[in-house]
Amino acid sequence: MKETSIGEFEELVLLVVAAQHDQAYGVSIMESLEENLGKKINISAIHVALKRMEEKGFVNARFGGITQDRGGRRKKFYVITAFGKSMLDKQYEVRTSIYKQIPKISFS
Amino acid sequence: MSSQPPKRALRFLRWFCHKDHIEELEGNLWEIFESQKQVSERKAGWIFLWNVLLHFRPEYIRPLEGNYKLNNYGMYKNYLKIAWRSMLRQKLYSFINISGLAIGLTCFLLIFLYVQHELSYDRFYENADQIYRVYQRMEGNTYLGTDKVAYTTVGLAPTLVAEYPEVNHATTIRDRSSLLSYNENNFYEEGINADPHFFEVFRHPLLRGNPATALKKDKSLVLTESLARKMFGDEDPMGKTVLYRNIDEFIVTGILKDIPTNSSLKFSFLSPILSSTQYKEEMAGDPWNNNDYYTFFTLVEGANPLALQDKFPMLLAKYLKRNADYPFKDSYYVQSLSDLHLETDMNFDIGLKGNAKYLSLFILIGILILLLACVNYMNLAIARSIKRAGEVGLRKVIGATRGQVMGQFLGESVLIACFALVLALVMTYYLAPVFGYILDRPIELNFLENIYLFPGLLGLVLVVGILSGSYPAFRMSSVRPIQVLKGKMEGKVSGLNIQRWLTIGQYTISIVLIISSLVIYQQFQFIHNKELGYKTDHVLTISVLDWQLRNHFKELENEWAGNPNIISMTTTGELPTNVTSSTLISHIDAPKDDHFTIYRARVGYGYLDTYSIRLIAGRDFSRNIRSDSTESLIINETAAKAFGWTPEEAIGKTVKDHKSRKIIGVVKDFHMHSLHLKIEPLMLEFRDSWFAFIGVKVRPENLGEAMTSFQKSLGTYSPYPFEYKFLDDNFDQLYRSDQKAGEILGFFTILSILIASLGLFGLAAFTAGQKTKEIGIRKVLGASVNNIVNMLSLDFMKMVLGGFLLAVPIAWYVMNQWLLDFAYRIELEWWVFVLAGGIASLVAFLTISFQSIRAATTNPVESLRNE
Secondary structure, rough: OOOOOOOHHHHHHHHHHHOOOOOOOOOHHHHHHEEEEOOOOOOHHHHHHHHHHHHHHOOOEEOOOOOOOHHHHOEEEEEEOOOHHHHHHHHHHHHHHHHHHHOOOOOO | OOOOOOOOOOOHHHHEEEEEEEEEHHHHHHHHHHHOOOHHHHHHHHHHHHHHHHHHOOOOOOOOOOOOOOOHHHHHHEEEEEEEHHHOOOOOOOOHHHHHHHHHHHHHHHHHHHHHHHOOOOOOOOHHHHHEEEEEEEEEEEOOOOOOOEEEEEHHHHHHHOOOOOEEHHHHHHOOOEEEEEEEEEEEOEEEEEEOOHHHHHOOEEEEOOOOOOOOOOOOEEEEHHHHHHHOOOOOOOOOOOEEEOOOEEEEEEEEEEOOOOOOOOOEEEEEHHHHHHHHHHOOOOOOOOOEEEEEEEEEEOOHHHHHHHHHHHHHHHHHHOOOOOOOOEEEEEEEHHOOOOOOOOOOOOOOOHHHHHHHHHHHHHHHHHHHHHHHHHHHHHHHHHHOOOHHHHHHHHHHHHHHHHHHHHHHHHHHHHHHHHHHHHHHHHHHHHHHHHHOOOOOOOOOOOOOOOHHHHHHHHHHHHHHHHHHHHHHHHOOOHHHHHOOOOOOOHHHHHHHHEEEEEHHHHHHHHHHHHHHHHHHHHHHHHHOOEEEEEOOEOOOHHHHHHHHHHHHHHHHHHOOOOHHHHHHHHHHHOOOEEEEEOOOOOOOOOOEEEEEEEOOOOOOHOOOOHHHHHHHOOOOOOOHHHHHHEEEEHHHHHHOOOOOHHOOOEEOOOOOEEEEEEOOOOOOOOOOOOOOEEEEEOOOOOOEEEEEEOOOHHHHHHHHHHHHHHHHHHHOOOEEEEHHHHHHOOOHHHHHHHHHHHHHHHHHHHHHHHHHHHHHHHHHHHHHHHHHHHHHHHOHHHHHHHHHHHHHHHHHHHHHHHHHHHHHHHHHHHOOOOOOOOOOHHHHHHHHHHHHHHHHHHHHHHHHHHHOOOHHHHOOOOO
């Protein structure tokens, strides 16, 4: 078992994978992230994040069918695992609980 | 499909990318490409390429072996693995191999660095191969073993340029150390007096000033960078006034870069030779009637120096006016600047000298030691080959060709050589300065300054690896797989003969080196203990650098006369260790041509007492007899003999060189040169107005006190530094290069014995291992430990003996040649050879017995129970 921590960018990618349930693949994740974050993201970064998370067991992958597009290459679809989901939940909880501790005052 | 992603980028992606990821990556990139294509096709191509490059990272690069093999990489990897494992399994052998080779390589590298340094002398000038110098031979004037003289006349340089179009520049120089003073600070520095053409011949770069004019004007001065910093600190040196020799004011007109360490000409300042009165007078008078200058010149490109040399006899006939009774025959020769450093057969030569003879000796030793180490490797590899025969058999069965097996083993030896090289480099790095210190040379391992060193080393590793691996590889690859795999290893190890000869060869070399070291040591002992005719103990020699001191000598003498620490003192032009002046002498009534060369020492009162030279007839110069200072001579025994007189007969005879003088005393012969040379006729003439050394014999008890008082009283008369030596240092200096060669040789001898012992140790260990069963059975049958040790050692001792028998004639010949160089030498004695053989046998025996005793004392049950 490799380390089970998750990086910031990895977490974002994992969120997209979970959101696009069973239909997430490299380019779709990239487009979704670019849209949500409003900035350019390179595909290689996504690939690295996906590969690492696959090794950590946060996501599973399967290949789609051959089509006319993409030079005849199959898509590799990613789906979040239960472990990945629990990781996301934990991250979410940690953040909200800390967030709730912020005193309700205005910041200059 | 109209257009596709750039082919090259795609091919690159497919080449480096791991098979598991290629489809996903390629698909996604392709998709991006297609969507980008809508905007701009060209841009899409660039983005595709960019994306491909961004994926070129460890996560995606496939492992080198890949899954489908298009090469033999896996096989090579296996070779490496096996080599590594067999090294680890047999740690002792690997240790011996690697350390032996490393020591050998270290020696080789050290010697290489030294040789390289020696050969690099004077090659840093951009026009190095066009610079030559003129030297002359004076036939009939053999002096200190040679008739070559580096001095030429002052008129030569300008004449060369004027008469011969192929000579484009020529310069007249001489070396003069002088005192430079600035702001009351005195610096005694090595310098060169040069004419204005100096920089045309020696193109030393000037940091400041103009090379064309820097030496043109009288009383100008060019300093090296470091001397300028020493004298002026951070001040701007240009235009500063420096007190020169405590009399003249010279103005700094240029700053030189520091002279490289591999320059024959060593100086820290240049001053114009025009400022020398002697030079001016000689130029104004007959420029060809003197001999006190060095002439260097450059030839135009393509000119033949020998063709120029052939024209010299005419030149000399034209200019050199000799009297009819001039006794010598002059001839001039051309020599390349690059030969200057290793030219030792010349009198009064300029520059730092190397020794070509010792250089080639060192090269030989370096190669021999490397060979010794290679032989070690070979021997052990052959010995181990039996253990690895099974592996080779199996490889062959699976389909390895003979060439492949050879390649494997050659590769293995190259690998071991690489390990050894790394070790050797570390050792060389630390040892080089020490080695350089012994040799008095700045030697260091520097890859940056020496760009050919690294590729050269790789080449060396290949040569060493292949040299030492070739025979084992050849043998290993000839294993017959069927026999090996049937378990019938060839009972007799057929390589034994070769191994034996190799070991004998190793011992031959080692024993030759031991004998040489012993003989050289003996010769030095002989030199040290030889009755020299003078005593070197507690005699202090003070160099008189300041000629003005001579005017004050009377006062100094009076002052020191009261010093209780001084036994006696004298002044001399030449030290008794090295009399370098000579003249021609004849009996007053002798016919005109009946003269011979006699060495000449100019001495003051007290010379014989101070240096403890024995008088065997007549008397010393006396202050009370006025005529002694002008009309008397003292000669040595050899000179008396040369005249055909006994010492007693010689007293009162009148002889003449440039004037007639009466012999008042005869001294016992003393060695006025190194023992390389015979004792020649010598005369002592009285001269207290000119001297180069003050000799003082002091009482040993208060040496320190005496020294400080000397320094103090000298300091009141002269700003020059107090430079002194003990006479025995002067004496040692005569043999410095011999001594150094001896030390280095001793060092290498020890190393060679070490390497040979390492090899022998390995072989002995191996043989003992091979014979475990035999030893067990012998012991069961009643053999004693002694029997077994003898059995195991005898074979090896025979090899050492063989090496000894071969070594004796070689060493005898080599050492006789070496000793011939000394006019006074020891005889080679038989016991030296026996001693050397004894040392070698003892070391060998100790090496072997460790293994054989261990083998002999093992309990036979241990070795036999597996049967």
